[in-house]
Amino acid sequence: MDHQGTIIRPPNEAGSILLQVAVGCAHGACTFCGAYHGHPYRPKDAATVAADVDLAARRHQDRRRVFLCGGDALALPVARLLDVLALVRARLPWVTRVGAYASARSLGARDDAELRALRRAGLATVYMGLESGDDAVLARVRKGADSAFIVAQGRRARAAGLRLSVTVLLGLAGEAGAQAHARATGAALTALEPEHIGALTLVLVPGTPLFADAAAGRFVLPGPSAMLAELRTLLEHTSPPRGLFLADHASNHLPLRVRLPGGKAGALARIDAALAGRVPLRRQRGL
Ligand code: SF4
The missing domain is CATH 3.30.750.200 (Transcription Regulator spoIIAA)
Structure with a gap:
């Protein structure tokens, strides 16, 4: 998998496919946090993410969960997130749960219909x-x-x-x-x-x-x-x-x-x- 900068995931996502969709954190200002120092926020390009999904399709048929890595994955445009979730569903049909970090700010930037669309597309858990x-x-x-x-x-x-x-x-x-x-x-x-x-x-x-x-x-x-x-x-x-x-x-x-x-x-x-x-x-x- 193409992992750039720091990869952080919640403890209970230890067995998940770690699909990095962004480098760093979109907020990046919390005074206690050194998680992504030296790695400014940027979304990963779609082709790199798609190549990782293909790799997971070949190597990780035993894993039922995907975690979308990035300090605030929900900061990605909704259309990009829906594309990634559609790709996961199509190429990794055995995956039953997708999780991601989501800040209150990025959730607040989505309307209710967008949040429901993300849920319908397969996003199951947000870590805030x-x-x-x-x-x-x-x-x-x-x-x-x-x-x-x-x-x-x-x-x-x-x-x-x-x-x-x-x-x-x-x-x-x-x-x-x-x-x-x-x-x-x-x-x-x-x-x-x-x-x-x-x-x-x-x-x-x-x-x-x-x-x-x-x-x-x-x-x-x-x-x-x-x-x-x-x-x-x-x-x-x-x-x-x-x-x-x-x-x-x-x-x-x-x-x-x-x-x-x-x-x-x-x-x-x-x-x-x-x-x-x-x-x-x-x-x-x-x-
Ligand atoms: S939102 Fe989270 S990852 Fe980003 S700077 Fe704050 S604590 Fe760190």
Whole structure:
């Protein structure tokens, strides 16, 4: 496959055909993100993507899922996305699910009919970064959208029949704003009602503005116990009618996999036990 720059995919797309449709991220401004440094955004040309689909047709007949790689694949023109989805359907008929990253801004640039057309063409899951429900935090990290806008766009995606997976970042408000960030983020997740929530722990990446802020003392990353207290508040305030809440990424100190709403009480008890020192915390791995 023709993979240029950085290829990033959600953990549960590990077994998917990684079909890169864009290099870099169309937004590219979040102060904590070093994911695509050195690789400015550009859509891949149609011929290269088509050649990759042909290659997948020969090599990956055992894979049932495709992930459209690119920091914000939904930023591509709808006509291009529909062409790619049509190609996947025609050449990889055994594929049952297509997923992609989608920012609230790119979802907001599509009308409801376009979102439904993408769903009908085979797009099944969109992965959207909320990061925080606290507007002051979102503005500080230059997310490019406020909480109400992100919630509205996620709900539009769901109304169009798309499965919604949302990531949030523990530690993003620093020490001082941690609890307010956790409460507001839980409220936003409750309003979003995503099928899947991924709570990651912020890792400061050299070369990013937030890393420079931390080095200069303008930002203080909470320690493991404070992160855990933040996770507790976040989970406590996250009450969608159903969904899976995962905090089991390598960046997290206490791996959690919670089926909401039934598993919440047990998960909160486990966090309390960890805060009391009865469950050992894990060192961050593989970052
Ligand atoms: S939208 Fe996502 S990939 Fe793009 S800069 Fe922000 S965090 Fe990074």
